[in-house]
Amino acid sequence: EMEISEVLLITAIVEIFSGARSHLAKCLNDIALRHFTPGETLIFSKSYNEYRNNLQFQRKFLTKTDDVSSSISAELAFLSSPLEELHQQELWPLVLCNRQICDEFRHGTRSKHSSYIFSLQARDLIREIREKLTALKELAEWNPRAKFVVAVEQCYFFSRNVNAVVEEILTELWNWKIVNAVILIPAQNIQFQCNGNESHNKSSKRQVSEKLPIPLLEVFTWFPYQLSNLCGQVKRAILINTWVLDGEDREGFLHEIPLFGKKIPSDLRGCPVRVSAFAYSPFFNQDMNNGKHKDAIIFNDGLEFSLLKTMIAATNISVTFQPLPVGDDLWGRPLKNGSWTGILGQVLSGNSEVAVCGLYYVCHLSNGFECSMPYIFDETLWYIPCPKPFPHWMSLSRVFDVSLWLVFILVYVIYSTLIWVSVMLYNMQGNVQHPCTSISKCFLNLWAIILGVSAYDKSPEKTIIRVSFLLWVMYSLALNSVYQTFLTSFLIDPGLEREISTVEELLESEMELGIPTTVDTVLPELTSSRYWRHTLCPDMSLCFRRLAYEGNFAVLCSRYSTEYDEGHKYIDSNGKSHLCHLKQTFSLQSVTMTVQKGSLLLEKFNAVISHVIEAGLMNLWWKDLKFLATLRADKVLEAPNSEYTAMTMEHFQSAFFVLAFGSLLAVLCFVWEFLH
Template sequence: MCTTVQTSAHIRLQMVQCLGDIVTRHVTPGHTLIVSYNTPAHTLHFSAGQSINRNGRCFISDLHSAEDMVQLILEELNKMAARSLLSFDAKNDWKEMLPSGSKYEAYVLLSSRQDHEDVVKDIGHQVKKLRNTWEWNPRAKFVIFLIEIRHVNAKLLAEDISAELWTSRVVNSVVLIPALDTHMATHTVSILEAYVCLPYQLTAQCPEIKKAVLQDRWIFDSRNSSHFLHNTSLSPQKIPNGLHGCPLTVSTFQIPPMVMRKNTPEVDPKNVIYDKGLEIQILTELAKSTKSSLKFREGPSDNENYGIDLGNGTWSGVTGEIARSSADIGIGGIWYRCHLVKEIECLRPYLIDKARWYVPCARPHPRWMSLTRVFKLSLWTGFVTGYITISFIMWQVMKITSNISTEAAQNQAYASLAKCLLSFWAIILEQSASNNPPNVAAVRAVFLAWVLYCWAVNTVYQAHLTSFLIDPGLQNQLASEDELLNSGIECAAGTSALGLHPDLSGRRYRHLKYTDHFEDIEDRVANGTIAILSSMFFTEYVTAVKYIDADGRPIMCDIKEDFVPGIVTMFVPKGFPFKARYDKVLSSLVQSGLVNFWWENLKYTATLEKARDLNPPPGEYVALKIVHLQSAFYFLLLGYAISVPSFLLELSCQCRKKYEIKRIKSNRN
């Protein structure tokens, strides 16, 4: 059987006076005080987030109910000058009234529940409603005021309330519980007991963080005055300088080069270990600053590594685990997104990243084209045109010369167009032509002009031919986003990119595919079948590890246009008590150059590890092989393919001609 602790109206007024004293001492004038309750008020009706009229007064004839107590508290707090007051009924949803970026300095949470479990649930419900706002400030001062309770273990109740508040990272709290044993000494009555939370204290049950101690009592003495018994501070230092080895819970997943393992044994969900990577090195330094250890959670169970907005105010992945306070810190090369999630905060950024398009590198030109790629098509066209033109001119000069001359020409090598073409073709190939051209100045001038022209062209051609045989050059490389989108190649991006870059949902990127299987996509990029929008840091490292050829050149290329810049940070729940300290450590690491040093060292080490598997060509010279002369053999085979049928056709024609002559002779006979 439970006996309810009965308090007179006078005792209740003393309780209100205690609350007013705390507000006066600990809430800075000019700041906003939030009063939250979960009890329907019958005398006054306050809507969620409505400011109380200072001229409004609650006439309470007798204080016998919790509803009356709530009204009296609201009225007395509203009469305090130089402080804004907002009341909030937890049965409603919070309506944000202050501009974004402003913070509330203090919260008063009232509970009229009487049983232990009901009180804890009621406080948790109110906090859950209050934290669903951008102005939620878990670093504010919290006063938990229990109006009336049954016979309970006050210390245990205060610890459970503190633990419930800790899930929202509320530390600076005081729990006011009506004193069950009111008589302390002669003419002295204990009205309220004030308990404060002291997390991270040195205990044998680390990481148990809930610990409440009786800090003071509000009493009514023989002089008819009420005050705190010891008048000690209700906001002592609650976060120690060191955590005595208590672990920080880390939400992450394996993603090179940020979070890795030196070895890859089977992962034990109960003992997940990451011991390599840029963010692991940074996190180790952060843990040292607070003398804490690290405890890694298993990767997100929803298969969403970074996390996406599920559309109902919740997030998946690492972002969701931090928002739900399931972990103390979230890492994984995560871009800043604290402007999107109300329940998280971001530590000081330590890297400036960029999102770029990574496309297949340009493929080498086919080696069979090496013979023709020395000159452009326009030059080849001009050369062939000049060849035909000079042959025609030579033929015409010979005709005119023969008609004018009275002597018959001794050399008939240029007597027809076909013979001129053959002679000049021989000059092109640097072969011997007719060694006795007609002794005519005009003919020899044309011949000399063609020889000089072919000599110049051949010299340039042969000077560049060897280079093209060894290195045929690269085909056209995609160099802009417009070229990429117009090329028809398939494009992809990470699932979390859509939440960070709303432009991707536009018509321009309507064919973009989203995936979290980056390894498969990167393989396809290297094979030339897809392009991906990815982080510059991640892709540079992966390229150095996996995607370089025998000459040490990357086989995944980037478009030198930054799609969007981004800053890399770490997530913590809003109100994380070590944020300021960790920000200072990160600032020191960045300014000292350690972060950049660790990053360059990771890339250099990855390149050395990959170099063991490479077989670079010995020396700086390249020995010519059959593959280098591929184009020459192709043209040789093409020549054979044309000449052999031509020769056979000529033989066939000769045989047919002889047969016709023989048949005609036989007919005459």
């Protein structure tokens, strides 16, 4: 008799669960048809093992008889009716997911999931939710902003207040950045049936006899920023709808209202947002005159600082800047254990909500990040030492190119030799001796014509020699006029040495290369053997000082950052920059804000960024920043004198070098003649 009563009790409980499952299947089907986008992936997460392991009555009675075990297994198989209802609609790609099955989809499509249904069956609801979310978060398609339906299918253990249970579930979802969620809980009359409450059973029978709507499932949700003092804290679960059975045995929602309404208001009521940033011009310029709060991070200007102020005004948030990360990796780089350093690590660990400081797009490197829409399109360039001016002692020779000097010398030698041969042939005919009787005299006379001085004391008598002499005079006059015309320009400005123009030339120059500490994260080619001479620059200002004032050093850096600093840090008194760069762009990068995946702020930030870009404010702020930097630089610049340039000994170095060489040569000739 005892075993028969136990079997009857089990059968009664299973019938109650089967009926509840039938109501739940219809409710989930109705929610999916009304709110889930057709054609987009629907994840249904459940676990039969957890269900069986947490049924205390099953542990107690399955060992009694095999017939009872078979009966229970048959009823458990029927409990898949919610999934069956959804599958029969054929409107969504339906994926049954738990810790084992989700692993098979890790290399699937990159399109994000649109909706999730969690079927909670274990006694420890929070642990079950946490395990499901842990498995799903590993997927690249994981989407915390999707629509979530959490169905609590057990009712026999609800000894506490239903609102407290729902608030615990919502709090756990909030810890995973999930807000757009509804919780389905068996109505109180179903729970009382599970617990065998006879008085409530009589009340349900009265509702049926009077054809009143009978509550079957209650739908709860919450609104994180409903009150200014909450700011995302789950303090109150709200009953927004009820799934009922009317007097005509039809099931449906009691109220025709949307379940997934707008959860995040436009006004965030001054809720605090933790931001990770550091002083990095021109994106964030730190207030150097702040004497009252020396330990606090206070910015007073900057391109992204202006954007952040606009976001504060548009969304009514309050910003607190996080302390600087430990170490030299300010932006951050990935570690072998999956974590990150720098301000990106602060966001990934949850210590900060937004990382912003000239950050390049990194969301393809980690599944835990999400990036805003780009608002600055930057480029990285190789900055190199500017070419040095040629020494002034080379001014005399640089008027003509080397090839022209060689041709000139060759013509001079050949022409002098031809004149001397002509004179010798003329004298061999018994004529009067011509002055150009030796080859040395011939060379000296033609050189005198080049210099524009008197050559012959007696003009040649032979017509062919006179014509040759006249042609040399015309050639020398033209060459001398051009040389003297450009000589003054080269004495004042001797010109610049050849500049490095390509990356290949830079690598061949054996110049040491400096790169920011974390830029190799987004530009992994910098770690290849081709750039083996690279050096990390924890402090970019030190690297740029070395580049500007020492030379023999090249730096890869952002065009925005360098263009801003160049205008007031690395110019001489005449306003000339000490920095030059290759015309070839090394890489194009998008500057974005980085948040943790599922952040509620991303949608708000993207809306503000879109308006800022459309209004042209980024370009306006950039022009204003450069203009202010130029004004600050003008304080140390000297006004250039454009009327004239005073000639100094430095300009005439080449002339004095030639004079000294000529004097030395004359002394040597005198000594040689004196000795011989």
